[in-house]
Amino acid sequence: MPKAPEPLDFSKEQELSAFREMLLIxxxxxxxxxxxxxxxIGGFCHLYIGQEAVVVGMQMNLKEGDQVITGYRDHGHMLATGMEARGVMAELTGRRGGYSKGKGGSMHMFSKEKNFYGGHGIVGAQVPLGTGLAFANRYRGNDNVSLTYFGDGAANQGQVYESFNMASLWKLPVVFIIENNRYAMGTAVTRSSAETNFSHRGISFKIPGIQVDGMDVRAVAAAGEMAVEWCRSGKGPIILEMLTYRYRGHSMSDPAKYRSKDEVQKMRSEHDPIEQVRQRLLDKKWxxxxxxxxVDKDVRDIVADAADFAQSDPEPDVSELYTDILL
Known part of the structure; x- marks a missing residue:
């Protein structure tokens, strides 16, 4: 098994960029x-608050043509790939200007332009799809990489291991990123997983894995750099287990009574990914x-504009019920 690399030593520009990107999310x-x-916003809504360093750090290592796919906690991934806040928020409110024309909501949107292949509502469904994106890269002979995100809960799904087997067998360029926020839908990993070190989940398929401090954007960027290079050089898949934490419940309807307020507050005060960058910028007088x-005001203005647009943009015409239907 390869070892996790040391966190990158960010430049001033990298620290400021990471700060802004995470703050936007x-x-x-x-x-x-x-x-x-x-x-x-109706239906389900799963927030990414606390996990921002994972997607921002990984995105630093991608080039044109690399793909991203994830589950339904997906707003952060969209923003990190460069999708517009207006379009994402309008989709959440079911408006015409949304990325899926207001028909997908929080859990189902994509952008072909940004190579973001979706939030997916079925737990673990994105893993075989992300593996398929990597197969397409191999088939076409390019050196693009598929970043396939899923959580600790999805890591217990059977289709994940079928995907691992094929990815390893065919040496597909896919980085499997397990965002371990400890609780899946509300059950602690210690109560639901026989092997709680998710970086070991690929051993029987000869897929190497490393654990990463998913609250430190520099550590994520370093691991991402190594993993993406591993895939581009033809070595096949790799697993990154991001040790992260979500501050809110699984979804907006989850009161999160399965953990203490003290635990959440401790993570916020000692390991917050944005606060770490903020403190480094101040300490280094950057x-x-x-x-x-x-920066915060600028970000808030972007978000306020997106929220205004998402409340005033028209809803889809009734005729949209009959478009984009595959028979």
């Missing part, structure tokens, strides 16, 4: 939570408090 998700509470507040 945090503020977007906070606003989505508000809109859900106000009744503008940014002042006022400059970071200005």
């Amino acid at each position: 945090r503020r977007f998700e906070e606003k989505a939570g508000q809109l859900y509470g106000m009744g503008f 940014a002042s408090e006022d400059e970071l507040k200005a």
Whole structure:
């Protein structure tokens, strides 16, 4: 098994970029939570608050043509790939300007332009699809990589291991990223998994895996750099277990009574991914408090604009019920 590399030593530009990208996801998700509470967002809504370092750190290593696919906790992944906040928020509220024309909602949207192949509502369904994207890369003879995200709960699904077997057998360029936020839908990993070190889940398929501090964007970026290079060089798949944590419940309807408030507060105060970057920027005098507040204001303005658009944009015409249907 390869060892996790040391966290990257970020430049000033990398720290500032990571700060802004993670803050955009945090503020977007906070606003989505508000809109859900106000009744503008219906159905399910799964927030990414606390896990921002994972997708931002991984995205630093991608090039044009690399693909991203994930489950239904997907808003952060969309924003990290460069999808517009307006389009994502409008999809959450079921409006015409949404990425799936208002027909997919929180759990189902994609962008062919950004090579984001979806949030998927079926637990674990994205894993064989992400493996298929990697097969397409191999078939076409390019050196693109598929980043396939799933959680600790999905890691117990059977289709995951069928995908592992094929990916290893055919040496497919796929990075399996397990976002271990400890609780799946509400059951602690210690109560649901015989092997709680998810980086070991590929051993019987000869897939190497490493554990990564998913709360430190520098550690994620370093592991992502290694994993993407592993795939591009033809060595086949690799597993990255991101040790992360979500501050909110599984979905907006989950009161999260299966863990203590003290546990959540401890993670927030000691391991928050955004606060870590903020503190480094201040300590190194790469940014002042006022400059970071200005970044936050800019991000809040983007999110406020997206929320306004998502509440005023028209709903889809009734005729949309009959489009995009495959028989």
